[in-house]
Amino acid sequence: MISKNIFIKTFGCQMNEYDSNRIYDSVSKLGFNKTKDQSNAECYILNTCHIRDKAKEKVYHEIGRIKKLYRGKKKPIMVVAGCVAQAENEEMLKREPYIDIVIGPQSYHKINSLLEKYVEEKKEEETEFDTVSKFNYFDDIKNKDSKISAYLTIQEGCDKFCHFCVVPYTRGPEYSRPFNQIIKEAEQLIKNGVKEITLLGQNVNAYSYKENSKEYRISDLINYLNQYNELSRIRYTTSHPKDMTDDLIDCYSSSKKLMPFVHLPIQSGSDKILKLMNRKHTVEDYLLIYKKLQKINPEIKFSSDFIIGYPGETEKEFNETLNLLEKINFINSFSFIFSPRPGTKAANLKTINNDLTKERLIIIQKKLFNNQIEINKSMEKSSIEVLVENKLENQNKYFGRNKFLSSVIFDADKNYIGKLIKVNIEKSNQSSLFGKVEKNMKAA
Numbered sequence: 001m002i003s004k005n006i007f008i009k010t011f012g013c014q015m016n017e018y019d020s021n022r023i024y025d026s027v028s029k030l031g032f033n034k035t036k037d038q039s040n041a042e043c044y045i046l047n048t049c050h051i052r053d054k055a056k057e058k059v060y061h062e063i064g065r066i067k068k069l070y071r072g073k074k075k076p077i078m079v080v081a082g083c084v085a086q087a088e089n090e091e092m093l094k095r096e097p098y099i100d101i102v103i104g105p106q107s108y109h110k111i112n113s114l115l116e117k118y119v120e121e122k123k124e125e126e127t128e129f130d131t132v133s134k135f136n137y138f139d140d141i142k143n144k145d146s147k148i149s150a151y152l153t154i155q156e157g158c159d160k161f162c163h164f165c166v167v168p169y170t171r172g173p174e175y176s177r178p179f180n181q182i183i184k185e186a187e188q189l190i191k192n193g194v195k196e197i198t199l200l201g202q203n204v205n206a207y208s209y210k211e212n213s214k215e216y217r218i219s220d221l222i223n224y225l226n227q228y229n230e231l232s233r234i235r236y237t238t239s240h241p242k243d244m245t246d247d248l249i250d251c252y253s254s255s256k257k258l259m260p261f262v263h264l265p266i267q268s269g270s271d272k273i274l275k276l277m278n279r280k281h282t283v284e285d286y287l288l289i290y291k292k293l294q295k296i297n298p299e300i301k302f303s304s305d306f307i308i309g310y311p312g313e314t315e316k317e318f319n320e321t322l323n324l325l326e327k328i329n330f331i332n333s334f335s336f337i338f339s340p341r342p343g344t345k346a347a348n349l350k351t352i353n354n355d356l357t358k359e360r361l362i363i364i365q366k367k368l369f370n371n372q373i374e375i376n377k378s379m380e381k382s383s384i385e386v387l388v389e390n391k392l393e394n395q396n397k398y399f400g401r402n403k404f405l406s407s408v409i410f411d412a413d414k415n416y417i418g419k420l421i422k423v424n425i426e427k428s429n430q431s432s433l434f435g436k437v438e439k440n441m442k443a444a
Helices: 014-030 055-069 083-088 090-095 105-119 131-139 179-192 218-225 246-254 271-277 283-296 315-327 354-378
Strands: 004-010 032-034 043-048 077-082 101-103 124-126 149-153 196-200 208-211 214-217 233-237 261-263 301-303 305-308 334-337 383-391 397-401 407-411 420-428 432-437
Touching: 004 014, 014 032, 014 043, 014 077, 014 105, 014 131, 014 149, 014 196, 043 055, 043 083, 055 077, 055 083, 077 083, 077 105, 083 090, 083 101, 083 105, 090 101, 101 105, 105 131, 131 179, 149 179, 179 196, 179 218, 196 218, 214 218, 218 233, 218 246, 246 283, 271 283, 271 315, 283 315, 305 315, 305 354, 315 354, 334 354, 354 420, 383 407, 407 420
Parallel strands: 004 032, 004 043, 043 077, 077 101, 101 124, 149 196, 196 233, 261 301, 305 334, 407 432
Antiparallel strands: 208 214, 383 397, 383 420, 397 407, 420 432
């Protein structure tokens, strides 16, 4: 087996990060080794995301950059993977001859055979939805991820069909992995030294797997993982308000390892806009979930996603979103101007004046960012628990996260990687907390 270098550049969501790691695990069987040097690879993979604006054009721009990088060198096998590949498929091969292989998210189990075929000088496109075969294939390959915090996909696809979203068309229908397969992979990650597992899915809390007349939900996964002594923390993302069931809410009381942080996208604070988006929930539904969680655990923090300037949004609907921010003090949220995605129901709707939507976005983000600054400020002069993930390069500083997923950077005179420690917070900004390890600290 000839050793070859492979470089994967990953765009977008945590699911893509997980997928890239699994692709590495698969192609290693062909003799490919992971490299950090993107200018010295026999195979170059772009794992793409279709959520952000102009995703397709960004891919072609990136390929143009790669062409320059390899000018005068042997061309790498150029693979475009992910959601843009799924949406564009054969068109990409026609438009850009530099691309050799196009592969969608549900076909990653075929990556090895596609690479072997390419060596035989045959360009390939593979974008069929075959989720079951994909997971069955990867279940036989050990997940080698040994980071302190690792992702674990439990569910893929979406049946919600929000009018602005391309995910149902790029990731396919909702599919939940067998319970025992997930546990087996979780055990492998824990064996690798992983201390925190984030359960992943496009609609992660829609997870539902039936076997022998029993239905397994995400709450069952959380409660099962809670028993592993070597595992310190459990998280999940991304969830949908419609699937925020009472059994999952109860986990915030029953599970000591489930972190008190909920990322729950609402998209708008207006019932009119939520209906136009086909979100299948109301603002009151969302607030009820918030109140239930606050009652179970008052320290729980929320983050969310907001789309600003969705077609039909007037000043009234925009102000309703602002009003929601007064009711829930979000610790960390993402906000974007509406951008039409080809193939979605909202793609052909009349958009709002761009200058107006930019003004609204600035107002929303100012409020959200102020929330983040105030919450981080409130943690100054306190001692907080941090899971240490890594040491910063060329510095005697370490990086970790608190239970609310906030970044913490701190000084330390010994290696605490993988440990739960107490850090005295001295200062903060919008995105991070800064401090020092508590004196006489004994890491857990």
